[in-house]
Amino acid sequence: RDPKVIWYEPGQHWVMAVYDDTPAIGHSIAFYSSKNLKDWEHQSYLLGYYECPELYQLPVLDAEGNPTTQSKWVTAAADGAYAIGEFDGKTFKPDHKDKHRVFHGAYYAAQTFSQAPHGRRIQIAWARIDMPDMPFNQTFTFPHELTLRQTADGIRLFAEPVREIETLRKKQHKVSGKVLSEDVPVELNVAGGLLDIRATFELGNASKVGLAFGGEEVAYDVKAAKLDWAPLRAVDGKISIRVLVDRPMLEICGNDGRAYVTKKRANPGPAAIPVIKAFAAGGSAKLVQLEVDELESIWSH
Structure with missing residues (x-):
């Protein structure tokens, strides 16, 4: 459920990442491809992930936030833990064994906007916080911009409130x-x-x-x-x-x-x-x- 669909330009096809719990495979992200958004062909699994998958590519910045010539793919699921790696339109290959984490607390099922202006990757999550005495329950996080940066520990994901908060x-x-x-x-x-x-x-x-x-x-x-x-x-x-x-x-x-x-x-x-x-x-x-x-x-x- 909760599929993420993106256009994969190098292969000129659509990609769908969707949660799968086939007993013989286990909890995973299943990747599918399609030329027409109607007929889908299964390509691969990425084990150890749950619902609400995400998949996107980001340029890598250096430690000071300056551009480099490198780019990487990121995948994540509802709990916010993520992996950085390579994606060829069919298979995601993580660069590391254990998933990383930037998000903590009442933070779940985040999704990013596709085709945001200027190549920005903007994300909003579900803040699972009860709202006593209100006519609604729970809320969204403030939108934040995602970047990949080089650190002493390797390439890591960073998240900061969008600059539009200045308004x-x-x-x-x-x-x-x-x-x-x-x-x-x-x-x-x-x-x-x-x-x-x-x-x-x-x-x-x-x-x-x-x-x-x-x-x-x-x-x-x-x-x-x-x-x-x-x-x-x-x-x-x-x-x-x-x-x-x-x-x-x-x-x-x-x-x-x-x-x-x-x-x-x-x-x-x-x-x-x-x-x-x-x-x-x-x-x-x-x-x-x-x-x-x-x-x-x-x-x-």
Whole structure:
């Protein structure tokens, strides 16, 4: 079910990736090809995947985000775990044994837009978060743009909120170059319940750094190398945290999209958040920069 159909230009045919659980094969993505979208020929299986498959090709960027001459194919299923490899229109061959992961938390069944302008790969997922006292239940994530980048671990998928979020910005607050210690956080006064928070920390000898606001905490555990519950390595002793604060949920982006966490707010609702607190625990750290944009509601924009 939930087939993904794309046009494969080199072979001048359509490709369908669809979940298959044939007992003799096991849970897998089955690949089919067609010249007319009506008559389909089975080509191959990719084992270990479930419903809502995805399949797309992306250019590979270097570690600084600059173009290279390389491109790769990506496949994923509903749980968000993905593989990078080669695809010849019939068979997907992963470059690695174990699947990778960028998405964590209440994040499921993501799909990308085909033929997006300028070759961008934009994805939206199902945020499986209950909505008490609302006339609806659960929601979509904020759209995010996918890229492939070279890292010390090899080529990895990155996800960042689409740049069009800039059209929702109302007022910006910022502070930079502050030392954080156990008893000396940095506070930034803001107003509004819809926020785009971006912070960069030099970890120093702290065991934890993070952000606190409106009864919420988003933190990076230095020893565990985890942002919230997402594995994330520091880069040159620094960590960046971006948080989209919506009324029912938080979307947390670490190190420019190397990790992406979606989770329910501890205190959901329309109440304004008066202050953002950057903190360090177990030692001292440096707040390189903290920027907070107050956002308009998309419904009133």
